[in-house]
Amino acid sequence: MRLKGSHHLRQWLVLATLSATPIVVEEIRADDSSPGLRTHEVSLLRLLEKVSDDCTVEINETGTKLRYKPGVLIGGKHLVHDCGLSRSIGYFLEPLILLGLFGKKPLSIRLKVMIIVDDTLKKKKEREKLQHNAFLAGITNDSKDPSVDTFRTTTLHMLKRFGVPLEGLELKIESRGAPPLGGGEVVLGVPIVPNTLSAAHWIDEGMIKSIRGVTFSTRVSPQIGNRMIYAARGVFNCFIPDVHIFTDHRSGPPGGRSPGYGISLVAETTSGCLISADTTVSYPKADEMEEFEDSDEKPDLMPPEDVGVQVASVLLGEIEQGGVVDSTHQGINGSSEIQDCQHGMLYMGLLFLLCALCPPDVSKVRVGKLTPYGIETLRNIRDFLGVKFVIKPDPATDTVILKCVGSGMKNLSRKVS
Numbered sequence: 001m002r003l004k005g006s007h008h009l010r011q012w013l014v015l016a017t018l019s020a021t022p023i024v025v026e027e028i029r030a031d032d033s034s035p036g037l038r039t040h041e042v043s044l045l046r047l048l049e050k051v052s053d054d055c056t057v058e059i060n061e062t063g064t065k066l067r068y069k070p071g072v073l074i075g076g077k078h079l080v081h082d083c084g085l086s087r088s089i090g091y092f093l094e095p096l097i098l099l100g101l102f103g104k105k106p107l108s109i110r111l112k113v114m115i116i117v118d119d120t121l122k123k124k125k126e127r128e129k130l131q132h133n134a135f136l137a138g139i140t141n142d143s144k145d146p147s148v149d150t151f152r153t154t155t156l157h158m159l160k161r162f163g164v165p166l167e168g169l170e171l172k173i174e175s176r177g178a179p180p181l182g183g184g185e186v187v188l189g190v191p192i193v194p195n196t197l198s199a200a201h202w203i204d205e206g207m208i209k210s211i212r213g214v215t216f217s218t219r220v221s222p223q224i225g226n227r228m229i230y231a232a233r234g235v236f237n238c239f240i241p242d243v244h245i246f247t248d249h250r251s252g253p254p255g256g257r258s259p260g261y262g263i264s265l266v267a268e269t270t271s272g273c274l275i276s277a278d279t280t281v282s283y284p285k286a287d288e289m290e291e292f293e294d295s296d297e298k299p300d301l302m303p304p305e306d307v308g309v310q311v312a313s314v315l316l317g318e319i320e321q322g323g324v325v326d327s328t329h330q331g332i333n334g335s336s337e338i339q340d341c342q343h344g345m346l347y348m349g350l351l352f353l354l355c356a357l358c359p360p361d362v363s364k365v366r367v368g369k370l371t372p373y374g375i376e377t378l379r380n381i382r383d384f385l386g387v388k389f390v391i392k393p394d395p396a397t398d399t400v401i402l403k404c405v406g407s408g409m410k411n412l413s414r415k416v417s
Helices: 007-017 039-051 090-101 124-131 149-164 223-236 303-320 350-356 372-385
Strands: 003-004 023-026 056-059 066-067 076-083 107-112 114-116 134-136 170-175 185-190 207-220 244-249 260-269 274-283 362-367 389-394 399-406
Touching: 007 023, 007 039, 007 090, 007 372, 023 107, 039 056, 039 066, 039 076, 039 350, 056 207, 090 149, 090 185, 149 170, 149 207, 149 260, 149 350, 185 350, 207 223, 223 260, 223 303, 223 389, 260 303, 274 303, 274 399, 350 362, 350 372, 350 399, 372 389
Parallel strands: 003 023, 076 107, 207 244
Antiparallel strands: 023 066, 056 066, 107 185, 114 134, 170 185, 207 260, 260 274, 362 399, 389 399
């Protein structure tokens, strides 16, 4: 299959791997001032090679043309991947969750970054903590990709709706890392599906019954977490009394190498739906500091009170939008993808992909308003898996109901005992 551009590259790679379809992607940012694949996209290709057998990746000299021949998904335990610092760990988690379900063996992988350390380190104690002249510098929370907290509290629970076994499904946050230097590390465990997923009939949104959440803070005052909680509760207390937000303050090595803080919130409904929203506040990366070059001072971070109010308002907006999942898992936040993966959070349309991978039975889900990117996601599913969705607006709730007959994807890679 021949494709052009880079807006849906991550989605194309996942669909190509699951459907065993070789692809050729041309004109990857050909007209950009910095043409070709980005660092995080090359890292994703290396990750696909790591979890597959007989996978072939060919990139031309300028990086504007990619030839990808998928192999057999094998999964495996005790894998380690270098995620780099250009994108957070969340960018790699979503493809791993989908691909891990159809592997030969259950997947257990540690995501982090290994950076060679200069021998001129002056602090002896710090040098003794580093192993093999490397330190860990992954980014667990940023403003571009879903946070690891959202994956742990919302995404993994959504998989249960599609018959994914609970045993072995986990995401452990061993250390946190904020941009620009990161320092975070997570361990992801994904079980294999015995045969196929289960079709889902998921249209009952229910009513909001409780709100849970967690704040994180690294290399800043522990009081920042409490200030975010106080501000967020001030918004929610007008609507619902059952609000519990926990704090996760980390210092030293578990707190990474950059100061930052943020909050992840989840609203649970009476029908078991989970609606999430999160954000992270940190200093910009080196490539984002151009506008501050003329100033000797670092840009001011958003006050914790404003962060709490902002995320609480975003969560209320997600609830108002409707649907059984939030926009993170609908994959309808398309404006950021159009901006060439530079700003805003990007999602692959996990809900739609799971429905398309189900057995040849009817899956029915309710989501919020579709955007052009959401429609493009459905087109990619049609091209790779041959699955067509029936879209029916529901004027009464201002939502959209989507129905499809699954592709019948079976885990043919699994080890037969």
